Amino acid sequence: MSKHQKAPQRLLSKPADFTWSELKSLMDAFGYEMKVTGDSSRKFVRLEAVFAIHEPHPHKVLKAYQVREAIAFFKQEGHIQ
Numbered sequence: 492m493s494k495h496q497k498a499p500q501r502l503l504s505k506p507a508d509f510t511w512s513e514l515k516s517l518m519d520a521f522g523y524e525m526k527v528t529g530d531s532s533r534k535f536v537r538l539e540a541v542f543a544i545h546e547p548h549p550h551k552v553l554k555a556y557q558v559r560e561a562i563a564f565f566k567q568e569g570h571i572q
Contacts, residue, residue, distance in 0.1 A: 499571045502562060509558050511551040517561075518542070521570050540568050 523535035
């Protein structure tokens with residue numbers, strides 16, 4: 492199983508240590524472009540789909556609610572089941 496196949500499964504397990512770079516890699520793999528919209532605000536855009544999120548800092552680990560939002564977005568867009 493490749494890294495890009497494992498990443499969605501890891502996200503679905505709702506790990507407490509899911510990193511910003513892992514999320515960005517997933518977004519890149521699904522064809523999203525990141526736009527900086529403020530200090531730590533980011534938008535991932537592809538066609539009409541937009542996922543807005545704050546980049547965590549200083550630690551680059553997503554909060555639990557951000558992981559849940561990412562899962563919901565990927566399911567809504569049909570990228571994961």
